[in-house]
Amino acid sequence: MNYLQLCQRLREKVGASGEGPLSVAGQRGEYARIVNWIDEAWIEVQRLHNTWAWMHKEASGSLVPGLMAYTAASFGISDFGRWDINDIRLYDVDVSDEKYLLHKDYDQFKAVYGVGKQTPGRPGYVSVNRANEIVFGPVP
Known part of the structure; x- marks a missing residue:
């Protein structure tokens, strides 16, 4: 699942209206919050373990x-x-x-x-x- 798909999945899970986001760039309002939440979650995941091989x-x-x-x-x-x-x-x-x-x-x-x-x-x-x-x- 890529970044955009994660954003779309979150929109679906929280019951936000629409079919998007269709892009992660230039979002406003509710879609901007969804994109920012996924971005923050990704940073938190990376900080969980600094020994993961994919991070080296x-x-x-x-x-x-x-x-x-x-x-x-x-x-x-x-x-x-x-x-x-x-x-x-x-x-x-x-x-x-x-x-x-x-x-x-x-x-x-x-x-x-x-x-x-x-x-x-x-x-x-x-x-x-x-x-x-x-x-x-x-x-x-």
Whole structure:
């Protein structure tokens, strides 16, 4: 059942008049409330369990020398909720030198890598900053 069908089913269940909605876009009045209820329910379902496999995707990208913080879009991620920082790996040329990065709480991370002039190096730590960006330390 798709989003529109869920809205139509809800309209039927609550006994609202009409045959619609015929679309989820641009609704007003009673149909707008139905569409909004389905939207809110979908968000609640997604928040029930953050370990559902369908909510996880793998991504990869390159780190830029001198750049510590990266958005999801930096790695080509368009539908994003949160980082799984317990499974971040890094390698230079190929997987032969791949290693897991260790997670640091952001306040601890900032105390080490967010003050003073940083010496670039191969990152060994990862965290998520207040802007929901993934940050690497030391800076690449």
